[in-house]
Amino acid sequence: MTVRQVRFFFVDVFAARPLTGNPLALVPDADGLEESAMKALAREFHQSETTFVLRPTRDDARWRLRSFTPAGFEVGGAGHNALGAWLWLADAGRVDDGDHVQQIGDELLPVTVSRRPDGIHVAMTQGSPRVSEPVADAPAVAEALGIGASAIDAELAVRVGSTGVPHLLVPVHGAEVVDAVRPDARALLSVLRAAGAEGCYVYSIDSRGDAGEGTDADAYARFFNPTVGIVEDPATGTAAGPLAAHLVRAGRLPDGADVRIDQGHALERPSRLVVNVAGDAVTLRGSGVVSGEGLMRL
Known part of the structure; x- marks a missing residue:
């Protein structure tokens, strides 16, 4: 042999x-x-x-x-x-x-x-960022994530974003809600398929949470991807890119900004992702x- x-x-x-x-x-x-x-x-x-x-x-x-x-x-x-x-x-x-x-x-x-x-x-x-119009069935997204519908930030809205791979971007009110998410994998898979997305990026622009008080991050996030068998991922560049582009386009951060995203704390794998967004140019560092x-x- x-x-x-x-x-x-x-x-x-x-x-x-x-x-x-x-x-x-x-x-x-x-x-x-x-x-x-x-x-x-x-x-x-x-x-x-x-x-x-x-x-x-x-x-x-x-x-x-x-x-x-x-x-x-x-x-x-x-x-x-x-x-x-x-x-x-x-x-x-x-x-x-x-x-x-x-x-x-x-x-x-x-x-x-x-x-x-x-x-x-x-x-x-x-790749060039693409962010969809708001996803219609936000209550179904909330249910699949094990949170109440009122926990979702309706102003930023649930959307599908992509800089190469489409992911569902789910804004919630407060980092403590991000920490509380407990997805139902089967229900989330159904939601993702209906939305045409691969994974789910749950985030809050209140970035404290388990990342600790006083963090300088612009967002605090967790990522789930039952479509490819990933229960939870500690740092997801293909999701951080479109999220950063969405926050800039929504006017939450200026064009040309470095967007700092904390992820992985729920897995005890703390990660810091930095994304620069300048127009359609999205750079992950x-x-x-x-x-x-x-x-x-x-």
């Missing part, structure tokens, strides 16, 4: 130290792996996403990324899956500081890597640490 050794790493994304932020399993040099093996490895690692780094199929890209959930769903968008991959690439000396292009699916998206005294930082341009490595024997 032939045994193949596959090297892997764990990267804690949107984190200043190990065992915080959003953990990502990462497999470099994955060109020889079939899709079935990628899905099996994602199931074995059992992180919200496992990212595989491959040679690009487009001449104008530096690297191509594919990411899978433990349930075997392939996910796109430039979120923690991609940011963690570029953190590792920079840490491993595979890329220099400066501007690069990544290939995710058929999309080519800019990436900027910079090394600073406090570590490696990555900035990624997401973050740091992190490579926290582990090993070999899988296939």
Whole structure:
């Protein structure tokens, strides 16, 4: 029997130290792996996403990324899956500081890597933001989340937002309501399908909550995605991007602002996501640490 050794790493994304932020399993040099093996490895690692780094199929890209959930769903968008991959690439000396292009699916998206005294930082341009009109059945959304309909902020309204992956953006009155959310996975799945969304980002612009009093965040959030088998995610770049764009378009923050979002506190994985919104340009920024490595024997 032939045994193949596959090297892997764990990267804690949107984190200043190990065992915080959003953990990502990462497999470099994955060109020889079939899709079935990628899905099996994602199931074995059992992180919200496992990212595989491959040679690009487009001449104008530096690297191509594919990411899978433990349930075997392939996910796109430039979120923690991609940011963690570029953190590792920079840490491993595979890329220099400066501007690069990544290939995710058929999309080519800019990436900027910079090394600073406090570590490696990555900035990624997401797709142009799209935010829907208010979702009609807000009471059904509230029921699926285990909160009262009056807890939803009707002024900001429940909407579907996307910078690459559509998510349901649910504003509620107060960070304590965010902490109190207890989703019914089956009901939430039905709501998401009806809205044409993949995941659900529950947020409050009162950012205290479990993040602690006096935080300087602009929003406090939690993310649930039963459509791809994620019970709760500690940091979700593909949701933070459209939320930031929505808050700027709604006039809650000025155009050109850095929008700071705290997430992951309910999972004891505190995360800080920073999104800059300037017109239709949405840029996700973050740091992190490579926290582990090993070999899988296939």
